Amino acid sequence: MTIAIEAQNLRKSFRGREAVRGVDLSIRKGELFALLGPNGAGKSTTIHMLTTLLRPDAGSARVCGWDVSNSPDEVRKRIGATGQFAALDEALTGRQNLVLFAGLYGYSSKAARMTAAELLAEFGLTEAADRTVDTYSGGMRRRLDLAAGILSQPEALFLDEPTTGLDPQSRHELWEAVRRLAQQGTTVLLTTQYLEEADRLADRIGFIADGRIVAIDTPERLKSLVGGKTLTIRLAEGSDPGSVCSLLAVEHGLTVQPCGECQTLKLSIPEASLAHSVIATLLQHSAAVVDFALGEPSLDDVYFALTSGRCKEATL
Incomplete structure (x- = not known):
């Protein structure tokens, strides 16, 4: 080589x-x-x-x-x-x-x-x-x-x-x-x-x-560092994203990543079943959820995980 x-x-x-x-x-x-x-x-x-x-x-x-x-x-x-x-x-x-x-x-x-x-x-x-x-x-x-x-x-x-x-x-x-x-x-x-x-x-x-x-590392291996799934939640205009982040931290121990739009939040979850619990918690507390989607981790998620200390360093 x-x-x-x-x-x-x-x-x-x-x-x-x-x-x-x-x-x-x-x-x-x-x-x-x-x-x-x-x-x-x-x-x-x-x-x-x-x-x-x-x-x-x-x-x-x-x-x-x-x-x-x-x-x-x-x-x-x-x-x-x-x-x-x-x-x-x-x-x-x-x-x-x-x-x-x-x-x-x-x-x-x-x-x-x-x-x-x-x-x-x-x-x-x-x-x-x-x-x-x-x-x-x-x-x-x-x-x-x-x-x-x-x-x-x-x-x-x-x-x-x-x-x-x-x-x-x-x-x-x-x-x-x-x-x-x-x-x-x-x-x-x-x-x-x-x-x-x-x-x-x-x-x-x-x-x-x-x-x-x-x-x-390769893009694929870097994304595998995050593991699990990525849940994206869009809140209604005028709602308070900060209170939603605090709620999810208390109820599920989750760290939430703000997206470019202030009303959109992203969080990494270890398994898809947790997404149901997260959405149920938000609805029980009358959070104004407009939309949500479950998907694979992206490089944005990797970078957030690395800079927040939730990923170990990866080197080929």
Whole structure:
């Protein structure tokens, strides 16, 4: 097994605050690995160290066989990277941007034009090839940025929250492009706040919180850590979710996870039969339950369990 990206006890501080606190990673060649965590968890700082944009304060890392601190130029020759914002010239057309980047990578004029045409077709941008980038949608810009990022034919590709702010259709289009790259043998390290994205794409997932890796495993095994079922309860507008959480804690010893909507609650239960007791308790206490559903755990449930201490760390 060939390791493409590895880090040991990687650390980085800013103004006395430790942003990354001993990260260990080992990513196999050709693997699509997702690094998940909330804002400020250390995702981008870790990526910046692995791509030689930041020098680690301590620890070590090797990418494509080269040390990021001692041989940064060798690392840069072998990687591609895209960030949250497309690094494109908006006054140029999509085709001109790719030809320009190809020239910087040493392509001949003929090869640059041919490669640009191939990439525009591969990323579904042929019809927009001769429009200036300032007319592109957010999803089109991200796909063009990704196309530019692989002009160097990188062994490893780093994608730092590439779908932030995109609409659902644009996100799916970018997912397909990333999936194709991984199938072609490119090692991909993706950071994202969207857990569904990681679940759909990644071979393995690492959760990072407060600058530390708290779990690494496949999506399926991570979800099995939670165990049991997930009960989602939607309350009527104007009801008090706090009192419902307290009631379930007292009556059933359950910890409730608030969802994005303040009137929606999620809780992990060991077995489906407990769901009947939970709903019965809520109805007996006249809780305004509008809807409820029983399903399998999601990566959201895993993250909540990890950060609340209800899961043991998992590592492959």
